[in-house]
Amino acid sequence: MLEPVMFTGGVYKHDLVMELVEDLGGYVLQKNVTQSEVILLLLVPKEDMEALKALISELRGELVRAPLAGTEVAVVTPTLAIHHLPHTACDIAEYLRRNGAKSNMIGLARGVGRETAQINEYESMLIDEHDAVVFIFGNFVECIRKKEALYRNINIPVVVTGGPEISKEELPYAFEYVPSVGRITHRAKKATELGTLDNIIESVGRALDRTRTEISKDPLTTSPPRVMDAVREQVPEVEYSFSPLPIALNLNGVRVKLPYEKYKDAVRAVKFDEGVTLGEIATIRPSKMKDYILVRILPMSETGFVF
């Protein structure tokens, strides 16, 4: 069982941490260097956690659990105008990031208005590529009810946030509803506001757990971090991608940030030690995000084996 954790510490000797994680059979999901500090998102086998903790305390670093690591969460606002950004949307996205998720902000083209709000097919398909989504709505009960149309056709769990208290029964298409967010024109700084952000994280965590449980009923042929490692090794061009996270992890696959047409065959041909190629155990198709490559690992029921 791999445990998602986040290491924060100095750049000096942080490679020892990365080496240890790889030796233990874990994965380094993301590495962010900010001047003299480094943040690593790691997946580490639970039983070896003590070894890592010992090394990190020696390096005077910090290790915290990052429950959302290895997932991608969309934060959707009705538009990208001043009415919705920056405060609420950025606070939520940043909080998700701090808990290990990769958060993407999406502003709808025509999401505004009570009567006129709409979402198009491209937008909902883009949102569907994530593991969970947070929809940020405003302060009026009537509008939040009405805007259900925006997420009715989304296939991933939808966490809806808004100002007023609304019972869950009134929003049947939402996974959960988190109140007391709404339209805010200042940064979240009061204890109650931070508590609300925690509620959103918890709700997203529950949504992801549900997806994990669903996946475990028909497990994936291999785990996404393993695919990530193999792609990184065998398609070295990915390291030259300008994205801060060249391979983004989802619960059921990865997104490789290379042009689809040029690299789809290279990704398809990635070979595992067991002798199978990635093309045999996963679907490889163009992502809705730019011209990236979307890899979706097939479940055991389709390939007949798990490794």
Added chain:
Amino acid sequence: MDPMEVFKVEIAGEEFGAKKYREIIMDILQDLGLIRSIGRLYVFVDVKKPVFAVYGLLRTGIPPLLVRDVADVAQAQGGFQIKVNDEEHMADLLKVLWEKYGRERVEQPSRDVVVVATDASPSDLPVADLEAEFRQDLTDALLRVAPEGFRNRRNEMTDKSFFFIAAEDTLKPELIFEVKEKIRSMENA
């Protein structure tokens, strides 16, 4: 504590929304530094229609900013010397002087000093029309406050008051009349 004398928000059936909109309006007016110039404010929203309206009484009488307000004017050889105290107004001041005297008669020997070749003192020239700036800021604030989808807008401004209405559907005269009536009843309540 509200610095305004009266600040009423009426949103039928949306108590939480009314409370929040109060905060939003306060935040935005404070951000733009307008709060002291508004005496009374009435906000009326009907989410079912949907329509959003604001009516406010202004604390007017902001005099235009004159040269002597922002600078020390002294007679000098061949004209007047203007020493600017607040550099923020330098650009406006130069623009006004250039317009009035022409570029060849305005000289700027140092960063905060301007010399104008003229016989009459320029100290009573207006540098900036604060009233117009205030109106611009106020319109900006109203656009920010109104919910975003409300694309049909109308803004009536007089010396003493302003009335702003925004809706998703076309603004019909009946609707405007009805909302004005509502606000009048809020005023008299």
